[in-house]
Amino acid sequence: MKVPTMAEYMAEGKQPEVLFWVGCAGSFDDRAKKITKAFVKILNNANVEFAVLGAEESCTGDPAKRAGNEFLFQMQAVTNIEVMNAYEVKKVVTACPHCFNTIKNEYPSLGGNYDVVHHTQFLKSLLDDGRLTIEGGHFKGKRITFHDPCYLGRANDVYEAPRELIRKLDVELVEMKNCRKKGLCCGAGGAQMFKDAEPGNKEVNIERTEQALEVQPDIIAAGCPFCNTMMTDGIKNKEKEDSIVVQDIAELIANAQDL
Amino acid sequence: MEYIPNILFAILLIAGVGYFTKNVRKLTRNIKLGRDVDRSDNKSERWKNMAMIALGQSKMVRRPIAGLLHIIVYVGFVIINIEVLEIIIDGLFGTHRIFETVIGETVYGFLIGSFEILAVAVLVTVIIFWLRRNVIKLKRFLSAEMKGWPKSDGNIILYFEVVLMTLFLVMNASDIPFQEAGHGNVISQYLYPLFEGTENIEMANMVERTAWWLHIAGILIFLNYLYYSKHLHILLAFPNTWYANLKPKGEFVNDAAVTKEVMLMMDPNADPFAAPAEGEDEGEPEKFGASDVQDLHWVQLMNSYTCTECGRCTSECPANQTGKKLSPRKIMMDTRDRLEEVGKNIDANNGTFVDDGKALLNDYITPEELWACTSCNACVEACPVNIDPLSIIIEMRKYLVMEQSAAPSELNVMMGNIENNGAPWPYNQMDRLNWKDEN
Ligand code: SF4
Ligand code: SF4
Numbered sequence: 001m002k003v004p005t006m007a008e009y010m011a012e013g014k015q016p017e018v019l020f021w022v023g024c025a026g027s028f029d030d031r032a033k034k035i036t037k038a039f040v041k042i043l044n045n046a047n048v049e050f051a052v053l054g055a056e057e058s059c060t061g062d063p064a065k066r067a068g069n070e071f072l073f074q075m076q077a078v079t080n081i082e083v084m085n086a087y088e089v090k091k092v093v094t095a096c097p098h099c100f101n102t103i104k105n106e107y108p109s110l111g112g113n114y115d116v117v118h119h120t121q122f123l124k125s126l127l128d129d130g131r132l133t134i135e136g137g138h139f140k141g142k143r144i145t146f147h148d149p150c151y152l153g154r155a156n157d158v159y160e161a162p163r164e165l166i167r168k169l170d171v172e173l174v175e176m177k178n179c180r181k182k183g184l185c186c187g188a189g190g191a192q193m194f195k196d197a198e199p200g201n202k203e204v205n206i207e208r209t210e211q212a213l214e215v216q217p218d219i220i221a222a223g224c225p226f227c228n229t230m231m232t233d234g235i236k237n238k239e240k241e242d243s244i245v246v247q248d249i250a251e252l253i254a255n256a257q258d259l
Numbered sequence: 260m261e262y263i264p265n266i267l268f269a270i271l272l273i274a275g276v277g278y279f280t281k282n283v284r285k286l287t288r289n290i291k292l293g294r295d296v297d298r299s300d301n302k303s304e305r306w307k308n309m310a311m312i313a314l315g316q317s318k319m320v321r322r323p324i325a326g327l328l329h330i331i332v333y334v335g336f337v338i339i340n341i342e343v344l345e346i347i348i349d350g351l352f353g354t355h356r357i358f359e360t361v362i363g364e365t366v367y368g369f370l371i372g373s374f375e376i377l378a379v380a381v382l383v384t385v386i387i388f389w390l391r392r393n394v395i396k397l398k399r400f401l402s403a404e405m406k407g408w409p410k411s412d413g414n415i416i417l418y419f420e421v422v423l424m425t426l427f428l429v430m431n432a433s434d435i436p437f438q439e440a441g442h443g444n445v446i447s448q449y450l451y452p453l454f455e456g457t458e459n460i461e462m463a464n465m466v467e468r469t470a471w472w473l474h475i476a477g478i479l480i481f482l483n484y485l486y487y488s489k490h491l492h493i494l495l496a497f498p499n500t501w502y503a504n505l506k507p508k509g510e511f512v513n514d515a516a517v518t519k520e521v522m523l524m525m526d527p528n529a530d531p532f533a534a535p536a537e538g539e540d541e542g543e544p545e546k547f548g549a550s551d552v553q554d555l556h557w558v559q560l561m562n563s564y565t566c567t568e569c570g571r572c573t574s575e576c577p578a579n580q581t582g583k584k585l586s587p588r589k590i591m592m593d594t595r596d597r598l599e600e601v602g603k604n605i606d607a608n609n610g611t612f613v614d615d616g617k618a619l620l621n622d623y624i625t626p627e628e629l630w631a632c633t634s635c636n637a638c639v640e641a642c643p644v645n646i647d648p649l650s651i652i653i654e655m656r657k658y659l660v661m662e663q664s665a666a667p668s669e670l671n672v673m674m675g676n677i678e679n680n681g682a683p684w685p686y687n688q689m690d691r692l693n694w695k696d697e698n
Contacts, residue, residue: 003695022691024682033694054692058681066634067670068548068656070514072677074521077513082525105510110518150635155509181640185577190634194683195669198631201582208577 001037002044005054006087016051018122019089019114021103023096024059025225031232032225038254039095039119045259046132050093056083062098065106067191074110077102081112095119095250097151097224098189104156118152120162120223120249127168136170137256144171144252145217147208147231148183149224162223165249169256174215184208186230193226209234213244220246261353268350268475275479282486286564289602293557298502305501308645313496318643322571328384332420335381336493342374342427346475356437368442375431375446378424385420392417399570402579404589409568412488419484423477430470433463495565496644502558503645508636511653516545548657550620552598553612555654562646563594572638572648578631585631587638587648593623594651620655629655630667 009016020043025032043050061076080103084092092114094100104116117125126132144166152158159180166173178184187197187204197203209231212220220235222228231246247255298305311317316333320326345358359367392400392413400413431437432450444451454463485491492499549555572587573579579586597619605612620626632652639647659665666674673683681688 001695003692005692022694024684027691027694028682028684028686033697036694052692055689057691058688059677059683061677063683064674064677065511066653066656067666067674068653068658068660069666069674070517070547070657070661071521072674074513074517075524076677076681078521078525101507101509105507106513109513150633150637151509154636154640156507182575182637184580185633185635185637187577187633190632191670191673192633194673195630195667197581198578198583198585198627200578200584200631204577204581204633207581 001040003040004051006051006056006089007054009051010087015088015090017049018091018093019084019087020050020052021060021092021094021096021099022052022057023094023099023225025229026095027057029225029229031229035095035225035228035248035250038248038259039250041254041259042123042132042250042257045257046126048126048131053083053087058083060099060102062102063191063194065102066189073106077107077110077112081107081110084112084114089114091115091117093117093119093122095223095225095248097149097155098226101151101155118156118158118161118223120152120165121158123165123250123253124161127165134165134168134253134256136168137258139169139171139219139252139256142171142218143174143216144169144219144221145174145176145212145215146179146221146223147176147186147212147227148179149222149227150183150185150189152223153183154181162221162249165253166221169252171219174217176211176215178211184211186224186227188226188230193229205230205234206237209238213238213240217244219252220244221252222246222248265351265353271476271479272347272350275482279482279486282483285602285606286486286491288605289598290557290560290564292553292598292601293555293560294553296556296558298504298558301505304505305503308503308505309497309501312500312643312645316643318645321641321643325569328387331377331380331384332388335377335424338374338377339423339427341370343475343478346471350475356434364440364442368440371431371443372445375428375443378427379446381420382424385417385424389414389417399574402570402573402586402588404586404592405568405570409489409592412490413568415484416488416490419477419481423474423481426470426474426477430467430474433467433470435460435463435467489566489568492565492567492644495561499561499565500645502561504558504647504650508639511650514547514657517547546658547661548659549651549654550658550662551618552594552601554658555594555651559647559651559654560594560598562648562651563591563598565644566591566595566646567644568592569643571641571643572646575637575641577633577635577637583628583631584625585628587652590624590628590648590651591646594619597623620658624655626659626665629659 004016006016006019022036026036027033058080059076060080061073064076065073092103094103097118100116100118103112103114107114123132127134146162146166148159163173184207185204186208212231220231222231228246228248235241235244235246316326316330319329345356348357349355391397428447428450431444431447433454435454438444438448438451454466485494546554552560566588568588570588576585576587600617601612604615629652632649634649634653636649639649676683676685680686
């Protein structure tokens with residue numbers, strides 16, 4: 001696995017094609033790290049010149065902002081923007097819809113203007129340009145359902161890129177009763193990931209998992225590290241972890257190609 | 260003497276429209292209590308939104324049954340206004356069915372004929388609506404916030420429609436010259452036999468006049484009822500969709516006051532004790548977020564008056580679906596109730612607001628509701644008139660966190676971690692690339 005940093009590129013006097021923004025989950029969460037690695041393998045395989053910020057990356061501030069701490073958010077944003085602007089970053093790809101949304105929509109008015117894409121959009125563009133080929137392999141005929149992340153779907157109207165990638169896997173894409181614009185949250189957004197839920201009669205991720213189970217999938221595809229965790233927990237709660245897997249689209253593609 | 264009906268009519272009309280105008284003034288004054296926000300960019304897209312969503316009902320039909328029924332009532336309402344215009348002219352000038360002479364019998368007959376059919380369609384629809392509310396008891400109409408006035412309000416309007424449509428049909432059926440001409444009486448001809456025959460002419464005339472007067476009086480009462488009702492949406496849906504947020508739903512505004520402070524802190528050359536630059540207004544230190552309606556911006560306040568209490572937002576809300584206290588519809592209803600209360604306070608105190616020891620936060624909306632939101636935007640997406648309950652929730656969270664340091668303790672831990680480690684978890688920023696060498 002080749003994972004160059006922006007600093008290394010800079011030292012060579014070069015610019016990578018794209019900055020891979022790993023995000024806090026992708027850097028530290030054990031489950032999400034697998035997604036990060038799967039994505040890097042695909043990038044390596046497609047000969048994409050990318051770089052990460054490594055220790056120079058910091059939280060985008062998304063959870064602080066959604067929790068109402070505007071000050072902390074802007075401190076984080078301005079710091080990150082300073083780093084990215086110093087490296088003259090033009091294009092950013094990230095596997096986290098929260099980082100994607102924040103850098104794409106909320107950084108520009110603070111001085112950070114980049115072309116920001118979600119990793120499913122980036123992979124789709126690699127596919128369109130013929131730099132990446134996806135073949136189903138061992139997924140052939142499996143039933144896959146895709147859980148729309150709120151911050152990718154409703155928040156930014158990205159619904160098709162992930163689905164087009166999934167279809168390339170030669171699988172049967174089945175839609176839950178709540179999908180696309182009507183997708184149900186996994187329960188982690190808006191900083192909920194970091195606290196217990198308010199009293200109610202059910203956890204949101206259980207409700208969503210039940211919706212997924214209704215369509216009897218072999219695989220639940222996710223496009224967000226937080227959704228991934230929530231759905232994985234839901235599947236465990238339903239004691240279905242032996243028959244159903246939750247995987248990020250990057251992992252599905254990396255697996256299909258035995259990377 | 261012969262002008263008495265015309266004069267009476269003019270008085271009725273002026274009283275009805277006058278009272279309405281007074282309430283519209285109050286409405287705009289209340290909305291303007293909100294902070295300023297610029298929503299005048301991109302006009303062509305705004306017109307398009309209004310045409311599609313308010314006029315074209317594009318978001319209504321996402322629920323096909325309710326959508327279709329709503330369109331019938333909506334079209335009926337819009338078209339009936341042509342009839343109302345005729346009534347007003349007739350009433351003021353003592354004419355009878357003036358449009359018939361202006362546009363000719365055939366076209367007039369066609370118009371009135373389609374009104375009659377619509378009137379029946381509206382009657383049927385209203386019955387279905389009533390059944391949905393009162394007999395089938397759709398979950399959407401039963402939430403905690405739908406007790407008392409909101410519940411009766413929904414029904415009252417249905418009764419109104421029944422009365423107005425019936426009056427319209429009776430008015431036509433008892434209008435003997437109209438019936439004898441036989442143009443456009445597609446429905447009312449079946450009621451006509453009740454009034455037919457010479458000995459009944461007097462009675463028919465009386466019924467016709469009574470229905471005519473009640474019809475226009477009913478419409479004026481309806482007009483004035485709007486202000487007190489969720490049915491204000493039939494007017495406000497238009498500006499509300501025009502001024503709606505056009506940015507991606509995930510984009511939350513960056514507070515400019517905070518930006519100024521942050522830039523100052525980040526700038527190594529800034530002198531924190533420097534006097535404010537010339538022309539720069541020190542002013543009151545800005546309050547962060549919102550604890551009361553005056554802290555919200557005017558579009559959010561207009562949103563609250565536009566809310567139809569349809570509950571589409573709440574029925575899509577993941578927090579609400581899983582039994583949490585949060586209901587985005589309630590957020591909107593609370594905002595309107597509080598705004599009305601503030602407005603009445605201003606009226607009672609000669610135009611200035613006198614602190615009443617209450618606020619939107621805590622007295623109406625509790626922190627428990629606010630903290631249950633996942634910021635998923637389902638409510639915003641679901642709203643047929645582009646209301647944004649989420650923006651109010653976030654503003655109130657801002658107030659809780661930045662003014663009161665009242666976040667749930669786990670969130671304080673998360674924020675402390677971001678501040679110290681650059682991640683919501685307690686890991687060292689230096690370890691961010693460790694995954695590279697792990698298996
Ligand atoms: S954004 Fe908040 S209030 Fe709106 S639907 Fe989602 S959880 Fe409910
Ligand atoms: S906010 Fe919109 S969706 Fe919710 S009740 Fe009001 S009108 Fe209906």
